[in-house]
Amino acid sequence: MARAAGDYDRAVAWWSGNAAALEQRAAAAVARGPERAARADYARVEALRPFSARLRYRRAAAEERWGRLDEAVAESARGVALSPLNLQSRGQLAALLEAADRPVEALTAYRELDRLATSPALQIRALxxxxxxxxxxxxxxxxxxxxxxxxxxxxxxxxxxxxxxxxxxxxxxxxxxxxxxxxxxxxxxxxxxxxxxxxxxxxxxxxxxxxx
Structure with missing residues (x-):
């Protein structure tokens, strides 16, 4: 049992470390401009960390930088779906909808963000x-x-x-x-x-x- 637990811990460390390294490399590629390399690294991270809202946030930002607003909106929406209470992701989605000339959806997104931020049950400000x-x-x-x-x-x-x-x-x-x-x-x-x-x-x- 102890050996199995150790193997699991090492696997998690490898998984997390590789995903983090790939995310850093992809972010650097976005900053430098080689879009193809960045997209390839993001795809590898997605395979390692498929349910990461943070990954979706970063990919959405990259897609926006590359001028693909529809793809950026889709990535950001996936991030919100993965982490519905993440106000940073919701703010990104609302801004992207506005930039994509979808004002009705953007207005709805801003209202929802405001509703969540003022919900006393969430106690977000304590965090x-x-x-x-x-x-x-x-x-x-x-x-x-x-x-x-x-x-x-x-x-x-x-x-x-x-x-x-x-x-x-x-x-x-x-x-x-x-x-x-x-x-x-x-x-x-x-x-x-x-x-x-x-x-x-x-x-x-x-x-x-x-x-x-």
């Missing part, structure tokens, strides 16, 4: 404070796409406190690191943030407030 900015972006796109003036005004109004809370969290992270710029950058990086995230949130907040 990731960046849900605030993901939801705020969805609300602003919803406001831009809907033909209902009241819904648009409500969406923009609801985006403001979300972005203010997000920026307040960034302020707290930076304040904890003191005045040293490098320490502040390290503190942000530890939470998966960069200074550009603040600038982006500030732009979104200005957009929401300008439309009041």
């Amino acid at each position: 990731d404070f960046q849900v605030d900015t993901i939801q705020a972006q969805a609300l602003l796109r919803l406001a831009a796409l809907t033909g209902d003036a009241a819904e648009a005004a409500d969406a923009r109004a609801r985006a403001v406190p979300l972005l203010e809370a997000y920026l307040a969290t960034i302020d707290e992270i930076e304040a904890s690191a003191g005045d040293d710029r490098e320490l502040r950058a390290e503190a942000l990086a530890a939470r998966g943030l960069t200074p550009e995230d603040r600038a982006r949130a500030e732009r979104l907040l200005a957009e929401a407030q300008a439309s009041d």
Whole structure:
């Protein structure tokens, strides 16, 4: 039994390690431009990790970069199906639907993302404070796409406190690191943030407030 367990652990390690290495190689290929090599590596990863929502997210991003929006939408939709509560995947799908000139479906996707983000049963914010900015972006796109003036005004109004809370969290992270710029950058990086995230949130907040 112990030997079987050890064999299983080694097999899982091999499987995960090879898939991770292939994903890194595919991502590098996407950045450099050799599309054929990247697609081949993604196909190999899919064979090793067929039920990975993260893989679908990355493949969708690659398909978008290559200009194939229909394929990107399909990959992103598969990722959402694999991980329905992943708001990052849902945000990607909504944005891709909008880019693919499918505004009705995009509007529905943004509304669904907003519904999930505000569901108290999920308690998503306890897991990731960046849900605030993901939801705020969805609300602003919803406001831009809907033909209902009241819904648009409500969406923009609801985006403001979300972005203010997000920026307040960034302020707290930076304040904890003191005045040293490098320490502040390290503190942000530890939470998966960069200074550009603040600038982006500030732009979104200005957009929401300008439309009041």
